Amino acid sequence: MDKKQIFIKGATILSAAGLISKLLGAVYRIPLANWIGDEGIGIYQMAYPIYTIVLALATAGIPVAISVIVASNESKGLSGDSLKLLKISLALLIVVGLLMTYLVMQSAYFISHNILTDPRSYLAIRAVAPAIFFSAVISVYRGYYQGYQMMAPTAVSQIIEQIFRVTSVLILAVIMLPKGIEYAAAAAASGASIGGAAGLIFLIGYYFCFHKNTIHKQKLTVSNTGAKKMTADLVKMVVPISLGAVVLPLVQVLDAVIVPSRLIALQFTTDQATSLYGQLTGMAAVLIGLPTIFTISISTSLSPAVSESFTLGDSASIRSQVNLAARAGMLISFPCAAGLFILSTQICTMLYKNASAGIPLAILAFSCITLGAFQISSAGLQAIGKAKIAMYDLIIAGVLKTIFNYFLTAVPFMNIKGAALGTVLAFMVGSGLNLYHLHRLAGVKYEKIRAFKIAAASAFMAVAVHYVYVFFHLYMSLTLATILSIGAGVVVFAVSLLLLREFDFNLVKNYVKGI
Numbered sequence: 001m002d003k004k005q006i007f008i009k010g011a012t013i014l015s016a017a018g019l020i021s022k023l024l025g026a027v028y029r030i031p032l033a034n035w036i037g038d039e040g041i042g043i044y045q046m047a048y049p050i051y052t053i054v055l056a057l058a059t060a061g062i063p064v065a066i067s068v069i070v071a072s073n074e075s076k077g078l079s080g081d082s083l084k085l086l087k088i089s090l091a092l093l094i095v096v097g098l099l100m101t102y103l104v105m106q107s108a109y110f111i112s113h114n115i116l117t118d119p120r121s122y123l124a125i126r127a128v129a130p131a132i133f134f135s136a137v138i139s140v141y142r143g144y145y146q147g148y149q150m151m152a153p154t155a156v157s158q159i160i161e162q163i164f165r166v167t168s169v170l171i172l173a174v175i176m177l178p179k180g181i182e183y184a185a186a187a188a189a190s191g192a193s194i195g196g197a198a199g200l201i202f203l204i205g206y207y208f209c210f211h212k213n214t215i216h217k218q219k220l221t222v223s224n225t226g227a228k229k230m231t232a233d234l235v236k237m238v239v240p241i242s243l244g245a246v247v248l249p250l251v252q253v254l255d256a257v258i259v260p261s262r263l264i265a266l267q268f269t270t271d272q273a274t275s276l277y278g279q280l281t282g283m284a285a286v287l288i289g290l291p292t293i294f295t296i297s298i299s300t301s302l303s304p305a306v307s308e309s310f311t312l313g314d315s316a317s318i319r320s321q322v323n324l325a326a327r328a329g330m331l332i333s334f335p336c337a338a339g340l341f342i343l344s345t346q347i348c349t350m351l352y353k354n355a356s357a358g359i360p361l362a363i364l365a366f367s368c369i370t371l372g373a374f375q376i377s378s379a380g381l382q383a384i385g386k387a388k389i390a391m392y393d394l395i396i397a398g399v400l401k402t403i404f405n406y407f408l409t410a411v412p413f414m415n416i417k418g419a420a421l422g423t424v425l426a427f428m429v430g431s432g433l434n435l436y437h438l439h440r441l442a443g444v445k446y447e448k449i450r451a452f453k454i455a456a457a458s459a460f461m462a463v464a465v466h467y468v469y470v471f472f473h474l475y476m477s478l479t480l481a482t483i484l485s486i487g488a489g490v491v492v493f494a495v496s497l498l499l500l501r502e503f504d505f506n507l508v509k510n511y512v513k514g515i
Contacts, residue, residue, distance in 0.1 A: 010151035014297035017155030021162040028166040036184045043185035046116050047124035058100045059136045061241025063143035070147020071304035072311040080222030089140045097136030104129040123186035134196025141203040153206050157199040165195025244391035247398040259419045262409040276416040284361035291336040295329050295372035299379035306383035322444045325376050330454045333372035335493050338462040340365035346482040363420040370427035377434035397430030457496035464492040
């Protein structure tokens with residue numbers, strides 16, 4: 001199997017696992033909300049921002065950094081260094097994971113009483129804290145396997161983790177509900193720890209049962225690089241990625257303050273402002289998260305592939321891999337953006353029984369493209385050792401998003417649409433900077449004609465979807481008309497790609513042979 005097949009196969013495996021995990025994560029919230037109610041869900045959700053921010057600080061850059069370094073080692077034939085890096089990383093992340101878990105558990109009382117101002121969240125924070133340790137160690141194994149461009153262990157562990165999480169959340173919440181909603185919420189929060197433990201057990205088992213035997217059959221070549229130098233190189237790469245990962249959660253916290261307050265300044269009531277913000281972040285943004293499952297998977301698969309080529313000095317291969325990733329990203333993000341734009345109101349009515357959520361979604365839909373471009377270009381920069389540049393570009397995008405949201409939301413005819421537009425514009429600038437730096441530093445020349453063709457196919461699809469929906473809705477319900485319109489859109493997009501000679505039969509055929 002050649003490099004192109006390995007890359008596409010890895011991205012596909014991760015995309016499938018991400019989609020399954022997302023679906024499982026969405027489904028369990030319905031019975032959970034019915035059982036523990038709005039208050040219980042609120043308490044449950046309070047613990048997660050604490051968990052995600054601490055986890056991002058501790059581990060966000062680990063999988064990418066390890067995968068890039070391992071891929072570089074393997075391209076030099078230094079399997080011994082890769083194994084040594086695994087041991088060093090495990091020792092480091094076990095310590096960091098335990099320390100972070102301890103700090104969160106010890107700070108739970110202060111956080112719940114003084115920051116979240118709801119003492120009932122105390123138990124939920126303590127319950128979710130052990131998940132930080134498990135996730136920290138998991139990140140090491142996932143990065144190590146990804147460095148070998150083995151995406152299946154990561155994919156399977158994600159699904160196992162989510163299955164155990166969902167099952168334990170539902171069972172434990174019911175068991176603890178008689179004691180009160182704070183106990184039920186804490187029991188549900190502990191599901192993250194149980195899922196993490198299950199995922200880690202699988203990854204460790206995979207290493208000792210399969211991977212270790214394969215590696216030890218080879219002659220383990222080791223360089224003269226010491227443990228101290230390896231640790232320093234790892235930390236040097238991890239820090240900017242981890243700091244960058246914290247930017248978005250912090251920007252989201254600022255948005256939660258800025259957007260409602262700017263809406264209130266336009267004479268919206270507090271309830272109306274909160275409702276509009278909920279439509280943007282709790283409904284429209286959730287739908288944008290679906291196509292990003294695929295672009296994140298493409299990015300994860302891209303990093304080790306580009307790192308290997310960069311180490312070998314193979315500029316042609318770097319250009320080919322980045323453009324292949326960009327093409328895959330466009331084939332996902334362009335039609336998704338067009339479809340969400342055209343059917344924004346219908347989709348929100350069908351899923352949320354709330355047509356108003358379609359107003360911000362119609363604009364936010366285009367962030368599928370800008371976010372996807374940013375994710376893929378960031379992975380390319382990280383793979384060539386320029387993680388700091390990707391971090392700076394993300395900070396710029398985050399600052400711009402805050403500024404745009406502040407001013408655009410206060411424009412009367414824009415209101416909540418201004419916040420949606422702010423996200424699109426901010427990441428358009430961020431992805432533009434990333435793409436410029438990737439071109440300048442790695443000599444990547446982008447396939448502009450190909451991008452135009454995919455955009456044209458998406459535009460044809462959008463027009464067809466609109467008229468198909470108008471026709472079907474004359475004879476059937478909104479839901480059925482919307483579903484049939486989406487199906488028609490897929491067909492029109494595929495046919496448009498064929499007519500524009502953008503449907504690569506050989507790539508599909510080679511991929512199927514490689515499975």
